[in-house]
Amino acid sequence: MEELTGDGELILVVDDEATIREITKSSLEAYNYRVLTASDGVEAVKIYAQYKQEISVVLLDIDDAINGWSDRDPHATKNQFQCQNYFY
Secondary structure (H helix, E strand, O other): OOOOOOOOOEEEEEOOOHHHHHHHHHHHHHOOOEEEEEOOHHHHHHHHHHHOOOEEEEEEOOOOOOOOOHHHOHHHHHHHOOOOEEEO
8 A cells, every 4th residue: 555645735733632633743744744733713713824825734623612613614614714625
């Protein structure tokens, strides 16, 4: 099986659980991705605004614990993040 590795692409990981953020970050970095993390929607939007030209993928954990999304609608994030790839 071919191992898929990144080429330094930047990924924004959004999760309210610190352990999940850190495990995800470490795992992605092991496969040659650069990773930014945010603990909630407000922080994610701020980070995205700063790095939007560089971010290739936004990896989101959308549930009731995430704060800052419009009406808790996961599709509302697509209006805030002008990114081609979303994973909920």
